Amino acid sequence: MIRVLLVHDACLLRSALAERLAREPDLEVHHSAWRGAPALARLLSPDVCAADLDCSESYGIAPLGELTGCRPGTGKCRLLVLADAHRPGPLKRAADANARGYVDKGGTPEQLIFAIRQVAEGKRFVDDSLGFSFLRASEMPLTRRELSVLSLAAEGASVSDIALRLHLSNGTVRNYMAAITRKTGARNRVDAIRISQGEGWV
Amino acid sequence: MIRVLLVHDACLLRSALAERLAREPDLEVHHSAWRGAPALARLLSPDVCAADLDCSESYGIAPLGELTGCRPGTGKCRLLVLADAHRPGPLKRAADANARGYVDKGGTPEQLIFAIRQVAEGKRFVDDSLGFSFLRASEMPLTRRELSVLSLAAEGASVSDIALRLHLSNGTVRNYMAAITRKTGARNRVDAIRISQGEGWV
Numbered sequence: 086m087i088r089v090l091l092v093h094d095a096c097l098l099r100s101a102l103a104e105r106l107a108r109e110p111d112l113e114v115h116h117s118a119w120r121g122a123p124a125l126a127r128l129l130s131p132d133v134c135a136a137d138l139d140c141s142e143s144y145g146i147a148p149l150g151e152l153t154g155c156r157p158g159t160g161k162c163r164l165l166v167l168a169d170a171h172r173p174g175p176l177k178r179a180a181d182a183n184a185r186g187y188v189d190k191g192g193t194p195e196q197l198i199f200a201i202r203q204v205a206e207g208k209r210f211v212d213d214s215l216g217f218s219f220l221r222a223s224e225m226p227l228t229r230r231e232l233s234v235l236s237l238a239a240e241g242a243s244v245s246d247i248a249l250r251l252h253l254s255n256g257t258v259r260n261y262m263a264a265i266t267r268k269t270g271a272r273n274r275v276d277a278i279r280i281s282q283g284e285g286w287v
Numbered sequence: 288m289i290r291v292l293l294v295h296d297a298c299l300l301r302s303a304l305a306e307r308l309a310r311e312p313d314l315e316v317h318h319s320a321w322r323g324a325p326a327l328a329r330l331l332s333p334d335v336c337a338a339d340l341d342c343s344e345s346y347g348i349a350p351l352g353e354l355t356g357c358r359p360g361t362g363k364c365r366l367l368v369l370a371d372a373h374r375p376g377p378l379k380r381a382a383d384a385n386a387r388g389y390v391d392k393g394g395t396p397e398q399l400i401f402a403i404r405q406v407a408e409g410k411r412f413v414d415d416s417l418g419f420s421f422l423r424a425s426e427m428p429l430t431r432r433e434l435s436v437l438s439l440a441a442e443g444a445s446v447s448d449i450a451l452r453l454h455l456s457n458g459t460v461r462n463y464m465a466a467i468t469r470k471t472g473a474r475n476r477v478d479a480i481r482i483s484q485g486e487g488w489v
Binding site: 087092095096097098099100101102104105167169173189191192193194196197230238239240241243244245271272273274275276277278279280 | 295297298299300301302303304306307365369370371390391392393395396398399407440441442443444445473474475476477478479480481482
């Protein structure tokens with residue numbers, strides 16, 4: 086039996102998908118919203134965590150590390166992510182978190198079931214349709230520091246707030262914001278935030 | 288038989304939910320992403336359109352009008368929406384589009400099935416758990432004009448872009464932005480956009 090933890094924030098959709106998965110004779114399926122998922126993963130130690138990269142909390146950034154970090158070094162609890170082909174940012178975060186499976190949410194439950202079995206056997210799985218998104222994810226133009234500045238700006242922090250939080254001078258923050266605007270091809274700061282949120286970078 | 292069109296952008300989740308609904312003997316279920324949903328609704332003339340208020344295109348704003356407008360005056364194609372209790376903005380838009388059913392995405396497929404039957408019989412259905420969200424939706428502080436200004440600002444338009452698009456002076460746009468920032472309790476313009484997007488107003 087493959088023990089699966091399905092993570093998605095909308096119970097209505099999650100429970101229907103869980104029910105579909107549970108009809109497979111080799112899958113034992115549990116499900117949870119993101120909130121509560123790390124605790125449940127620790128409790129159940131599933132073979133595969135199939136987690137939607139969309140998260141309705143934490144500014145939409147799914148706490149993937151909390152899910153994979155629950156059994157360090159055991160090689161258990163392999164991460165498979167449900168991804169949106171139009172949003173390369175979360176895909177990049179999933180790769181950083183060492184996800185083993187990448188399933189396109191535009192696909193079918195049967196594809197997900199196939200991917201779960203592959204990942205449970207220790208194999209990798211990447212949906213063909215996500216290839217171009219990985220390419221775009223690799224082209225993310227911002228540095229880690231610029232992303233920190235941009236994330237704070239997107240939360241509504243002013244230049245001096247950001248300077249204070251990141252221990253920088255106001256001038257340096259302004260330089261970062263100018264670089265971010267230029268690199269993202271944006272018209273201005275608000276536009277840079279919009280573009281970056283659209284790509285899922287912040 | 289009740290003919291249902293289920294609208295949700297992620298095929299993986301939508302098809303599992305559609306399969307669950309189709310197990311009910313009185314439901315004939317079709318499903319689609321938002322793109323293509325209005326055309327399919329015109330083709331099928333379903334008794335109930337059960338549509339997720341989240342939409343991955345049009346800046347996340349679901350084109351509800353296109354769905355209900357497809358059979359004007361016939362009383363057919365009743366709209367039921369799948370809503371997130373934390374986002375009152377889309378709920379308000381659903382009410383403006385005369386949706387008859389409001390189902391919390393935090394609920395179960397059984398609740399949705401109950402709601403579909405109610406709406407198909409011409410009754411209204413509102414999930415208890417959405418009550419507080421409706422209250423918050425009714426408290427949306429911005430005028431229609433302010434929302435237009437804010438939507439353009441959220442797209443990255445500058446003050447002069449907005450002035451040009453809405454046939455206003457730059458000073459008037461600045462006054463609107465100041466009013467928006469004050470009314471939303473924001474620290475600045477970016478913060479006002481963030482708050483308003485969080486509530487789902489723009």
